[in-house]
Amino acid sequence: MIMMNDICKSYHVAKRNAGFKEACRALFCREYETIKALDRVSFTIADGEMVGYIGPNGAGKSSTIKILSGILTPDGGACLVNGRTPWKERVDHVRDIGVVFGQRTQLWWDVPVIDSYDLLKDIYSISKETYKHNLEELTELLDLKELLKTPARQLSLGQRMRCEIGASLLHGPKLLFLDEPTIGLDAVSKLAVREFILRQNEEHGTTVILTTHDMQDIEALTRRIILIGKGRVLMDGSLEDIRRGGGNIDQTVARLYRDYDI
Amino acid sequence: MKKYTSFFRLRFAMGLSYRAAAWAAVSTQFAWGVMEIAMFQAFYQAEPERFPMTLEAAVSYVWLQQAFLALFAAWMLEAEVFESIKDGNIAYEMCRPMKIYPMLFVRALAMRVSRAALRFGPVLLVASLLPGAYGLRAPQGIDRFCLFLGAMILGVLVTVAFGTLVYGITFFTISPEGLRLLVTSAMDFFNGAIIPLPFFPDEMRKVMEVLPFAAMQNVPLRVYSGDLAGAAAARAVILQLVWLAVLVAAGRIVMARAERKLTVQGG
Amino acid sequence: MRDGIFLYGHYVSVQIKSMMQYKKSFMLAVMGQFLTSFNTFLGMFFMFQRFSAVGGFTYSQVVLCFGIFLMAFTLAECVARGFDTFSSIVRKGEFDRVMVRPRGLVLQVLGSRFELSRIGRMLQAVVMFIYGMRTSGICWDMPRVMTVVFMVAGGAVLFFGIFLAGAALCFFTLESLEIVNIFTYGAREFGTYPVGVYGKHILRFCTFVVPYGLVQYYPLLFLLGKREEVWRMFAPLLAAVFVVPCYGLWRVGVRRYQSAGS
Numbered sequence A: 001m002i003m004m005n006d007i008c009k010s011y012h013v014a015k016r017n018a019g020f021k022e023a024c025r026a027l028f029c030r031e032y033e034t035i036k037a038l039d040r041v042s043f044t045i046a047d048g049e050m051v052g053y054i055g056p057n058g059a060g061k062s063s064t065i066k067i068l069s070g071i072l073t074p075d076g077g078a079c080l081v082n083g084r085t086p087w088k089e090r091v092d093h094v095r096d097i098g099v100v101f102g103q104r105t106q107l108w109w110d111v112p113v114i115d116s117y118d119l120l121k122d123i124y125s126i127s128k129e130t131y132k133h134n135l136e137e138l139t140e141l142l143d144l145k146e147l148l149k150t151p152a153r154q155l156s157l158g159q160r161m162r163c164e165i166g167a168s169l170l171h172g173p174k175l176l177f178l179d180e181p182t183i184g185l186d187a188v189s190k191l192a193v194r195e196f197i198l199r200q201n202e203e204h205g206t207t208v209i210l211t212t213h214d215m216q217d218i219e220a221l222t223r224r225i226i227l228i229g230k231g232r233v234l235m236d237g238s239l240e241d242i243r244r245g246g247g248n249i250d251q252t253v254a255r256l257y258r259d260y261d262i
Numbered sequence B: 001m002k003k004y005t006s007f008f009r010l011r012f013a014m015g016l017s018y019r020a021a022a023w024a025a026v027s028t029q030f031a032w033g034v035m036e037i038a039m040f041q042a043f044y045q046a047e048p049e050r051f052p053m054t055l056e057a058a059v060s061y062v063w064l065q066q067a068f069l070a071l072f073a074a075w076m077l078e079a080e081v082f083e084s085i086k087d088g089n090i091a092y093e094m095c096r097p098m099k100i101y102p103m104l105f106v107r108a109l110a111m112r113v114s115r116a117a118l119r120f121g122p123v124l125l126v127a128s129l130l131p132g133a134y135g136l137r138a139p140q141g142i143d144r145f146c147l148f149l150g151a152m153i154l155g156v157l158v159t160v161a162f163g164t165l166v167y168g169i170t171f172f173t174i175s176p177e178g179l180r181l182l183v184t185s186a187m188d189f190f191n192g193a194i195i196p197l198p199f200f201p202d203e204m205r206k207v208m209e210v211l212p213f214a215a216m217q218n219v220p221l222r223v224y225s226g227d228l229a230g231a232a233a234a235r236a237v238i239l240q241l242v243w244l245a246v247l248v249a250a251g252r253i254v255m256a257r258a259e260r261k262l263t264v265q266g267g
Numbered sequence C: 001m002r003d004g005i006f007l008y009g010h011y012v013s014v015q016i017k018s019m020m021q022y023k024k025s026f027m028l029a030v031m032g033q034f035l036t037s038f039n040t041f042l043g044m045f046f047m048f049q050r051f052s053a054v055g056g057f058t059y060s061q062v063v064l065c066f067g068i069f070l071m072a073f074t075l076a077e078c079v080a081r082g083f084d085t086f087s088s089i090v091r092k093g094e095f096d097r098v099m100v101r102p103r104g105l106v107l108q109v110l111g112s113r114f115e116l117s118r119i120g121r122m123l124q125a126v127v128m129f130i131y132g133m134r135t136s137g138i139c140w141d142m143p144r145v146m147t148v149v150f151m152v153a154g155g156a157v158l159f160f161g162i163f164l165a166g167a168a169l170c171f172f173t174l175e176s177l178e179i180v181n182i183f184t185y186g187a188r189e190f191g192t193y194p195v196g197v198y199g200k201h202i203l204r205f206c207t208f209v210v211p212y213g214l215v216q217y218y219p220l221l222f223l224l225g226k227r228e229e230v231w232r233m234f235a236p237l238l239a240a241v242f243v244v245p246c247y248g249l250w251r252v253g254v255r256r257y258q259s260a261g262s
Helices: A020-026 A061-068 A090-094 A113-123 A128-142 A157-169 A187-204 A215-221 A239-243 A249-259 B002-016 B019-046 B055-067 B079-086 B100-129 B142-170 B176-190 B202-210 B218-225 B230-265 C002-050 C059-079 C086-091 C094-099 C105-112 C116-135 C142-169 C177-190 C200-208 C217-223 C231-260
Strands: A002-014 A032-045 A050-054 A076-081 A097-101 A175-179 A207-211 A224-229 A232-238
Touching (some): A002 A061, A032 A061, A061 A076, A097 C094, A128 A157, A128 A187, A157 A175, A157 A187, A187 A207, A187 A215, A207 A215, A232 A239, B002 B100, B019 C177, B019 C200, B055 B100, B055 B218, B079 B176, B100 B230, B176 C002, C002 C059, C002 C105, C002 C116, C002 C177, C059 C142, C059 C217, C086 C094, C142 C231, C217 C231
Parallel strands (some): A175 A207
Antiparallel strands (some): A002 A032
């Protein structure tokens, strides 16, 4: 169970102005401005839910994910994930979560994927039996058999994403963060990834939080959607709530963005 | 010609954008200079009669070297260029309406000058304010200073011409990284970056002084303090001119060959 | 603890396996590492062609000093390469990945880079050490052997601390890190000569600020029989304490990273 209550986070960012003169001035002094990334964000997610977390670029999606995964400490508010505060009990907390950053790899680039998996086994201290069991299951469901012997750098994007997802589930996490898992994938790989996520959720009851710009991902995977903009939760509802606007889902979201002026 | 000057300006601005790193670089070079001078001073105190130049000349050599490091440093040979020659991306550069030799020449020159432009002022300023034996003395006499400036410009051009020749040779080697390694360490050793040429044994120094490497930082840094003066300085400057001509000519020939090789093989 | 060492070994084996994918560039890196230090050696060699001693130290004694110091530096660099390249680890977002794994941060960063190519330099250091050992006229007894061991170990820990502090600075700024190079690569260059040679101000700095002197100059005098006080033998162990404030700085940096984001 995830509980976020009035979470706030702001950043100090050095102002950068264009122009040679400004740049020279920046050598001596800098001006800072405060940007509110999250402004009293609250929501609760029950075990086994699949939630789409959407919003325009810079809305605060990745700050939320970072707080939930223990990387970032918020300025205020409370957050509990399975009874723990992520940034205070980082090590225990991250044992129970899996994170896939779509744009970045967690595999060791130059060695066969199976070597990365073996190393992850030691990093997460997974017992031999559990590892064997999970690996077999993931190999079958994600069709990894041939890929495991290949170095990560030689994999296509779609193949790599399958391996990434496998890597983040080896330790059997209860909670899975997927940050744009289908970005850049071809149609076949997208379908395979979606199908796998659905199955994982059904069979293991894994809670999934998905951030994406791909509305088909949302339609295929989630029943609940949290829309965030300018650091605030603008809508927390079902796919139907969004559809109620009529037209297709991209248009609805675009209109919502306009309505809320973000 | 205009396209080369605007290319120079573009590259120059790119170099300037590293300005935040410039402060750090200035302090680094300052500390480096102090340590180097302390070392020379230790040797001087041990056996002053064996010191091949005045201590003052050694001090100014060190400070000028630190201040203008980017102009002469061997590691300024761009790994990026080696990389693009290796993977063939240099072919894209050749689509532009520029000759490849002047383009690479201008590019290297702009990079060195822009890096040095941000750094030399503060280093020289602080160095000239330092007390006692560590301080940099003002140049003695306007004619010597002019000779210093001339030798410096020639030195930079020789450095760049040599670098561009190396880029050209890179087209014909199997291992650009290997070549880069060997050339940079040879350059460091022979151009007086590690210890100034007068510190080498006489027999060796005589040979080293006619090599193209000696036509780089060695001449201006020693002319400044008068360590190299009179007929010897004139000879050294003439040698700089000769090497510049030879290196540019060789560079153009090699690059023309490389260009032909690229167009024939398709990169 | 044992588990940690085992995991580190696993990390290293993956690193070495990766390196062996690029045998040619590995060999070139080995050669490059050798050449840079060899140039420093040549500089010193030719200085001694002209001068017979500096600060009371002969050529053989300086070679011995350089050999020991370079061994210590190379050991530290080999292991702490992850800290040395930490700015790129932060910039690439690799550190976020480190944070979502249930292990110590230092261990994971150390494990992320291992530079075997430093054996080129190590070889040179060992050759110089053997040459210096045989020609500098030391009568070897147990205390002298121990002194050498302490000098190498203490020096390695000292450099490890400097690399760690440099990495910690990355949390505050990614731009002005060149300064750290004075204390690592600069020290490697100038550590050629016993630091007492550079005059009393620099010796004072190398005693009380960054204690290079404690792992090099003071025990060296004991080793060469110029001084007999026994504390000199144990001075390198005192220098190792330097790693404590460095670790403190690292902790502060991590906390800042957690609150400021990247």
